[in-house]
Amino acid sequence: MAPVAEFETRRGWLFGLAYQLLGSSAEAEDAVQDAYLRWDRADRAAITHPGAWLAKVVTNLCLNRLTSARATREQYVGEWLPDPVPTDLLGPLETAEQRDSVSLAVLVLLERLTPAERAVFVLREAFGYGHREIADVMELSEANCRQLYRRAAQHLADHKPRFQPSREERERLAGRFMAAAQHGDLRALEELLAEDITSWADSGGRLPMARRPVTGRDRVARYFAGAWRKLPDGVDFTFAEVNGGTAIIATVHGTTMGVVALEFDGATIAGVRIVANPAKLSHMQGLAGS
Template identity: 60%
Template sequence: MTSATAEEFETHRPRLFGLAYRLLGSAEEAEDTVQDAYLRFSGADRDTIEHPSAWLAKVVTNLCLNRLTSARARRERYVGPWLPEPVATSDGALGPLEAAEQRDAVSLAMLVLLERLTPTERAVYVLREAFAYGHREIAEALDLTEANSRQLYRRAVRRVGEDRSRFESTPERQEELVRSFLTAARDGDLSGLEKLLAADVVWSSDGGGKVSAARRPIEGREKVSRFLAGASRTFLAGVDFTLAEVNGSAAVAVWAGDTLMTVMAFDVRDGLIGHVRAVANPDKLEFVGRQLARA
């Protein structure tokens, strides 16, 4: 590959990474997929590539579809709740997140909902929602008819929209709430925690069987508050906490020295915390750990 061609690919890399991450829910796999696309681009006859952006998007999408098929089988055997890999977004890793809709599209909550979809439904939905592809472009990328693309999109919207809760507060309000949560959890302040949590709050922990984590979601204000108050006495001693923007919203990173132990992401609704997703599987923290270490 000539240096000019390599430079051209680099102009597409951020967008391709954002596409692969939304499709896979894994930053590490997204990086590998983009690298595979780079190798294909380097070996392709450039005279046959009229529109590099569309060509690369099609390659990445189809590489992701292959990975999603095998990932489904692995996730059926996953120990405890499965959560996506978190990605720090303050540096624009997933593109501009200036609007609530943009932040919602990359939230862990949305990526969990996308797991309901078949691989092809997910590809159609992401290309349409996140990248504003027309159905003709989607059909060409996925070797579908336009009618089939429209049908898959309608089905995906229906399946995702059933439990979709959009961002309802400003980033500043989210950060304020997360700071208060962190202070109450660190102090083991049970009543303080309860004031911040919705009555039907849920705590989900992803340890992947590799670290200690709740194997089932913890549900309800009282149970979650007591769980956190207990954790503050046993697990939170001797660790450091930092606030970060992860997947478009305020999050908490838990460190033991230079090792990232957990990332906690928050869903906020009606001014209260409705869901906390705690990613502790060390395999899922490598990418975001490198990001935050550079911050």
């Protein structure tokens, strides 16, 4: 197989790995491109297992980026959320655990980990690597990788995957949520929301949105009823599969202006994450009407 073609067969997988390590689609694209440049310059005759070699390169590139990214995010205006990405760009997600691993909720939790803990956890949980394989990627002992994994799992111990209804049911609930918000129907909104619901909004300080989480059924219902009334004319809404779940996509003249990712727990909405920072929506363009 030609070198370029061999790399391209793995590009989607490598993007998924880099994205879960970084939480930024743009940085993930850059890391994958840097990996291609190294692949292009490498002595490929000496590479016995191209997939393992590329996974190691991408992981190390991301580890370097994570250190500087953390410092940048500490200066971020308002809530920081990962870039939303269409689910189909994240590779085959065959199990509920895999879909949960790419959710915005889990990616936010991964920010609690050190770069090494995050890499070990992602390789183990999302990509099914064994500890020996992870040790080869990380150039650490197997015992050290097991310890990093245990520490990462302890940091994320409070996260319990919620019961996800079918895609059809999620879209039905999302439609009810959107209709209730548009009509300012507080009672209908409250019927849909979990009592302990939290809503986060990330505009990077560019839009007049809540800079702190809004918590509680009553407050979140009022927040969305009020926010919908302030939307400009010409905003269209559609649904899309984003980060393994259902999201409402807001567009104006075909340009995506915001993503409202909904987190479900059975028949209730347990969390809402709004991403409206234009710098984070590059992978969400062109989804209107999907």
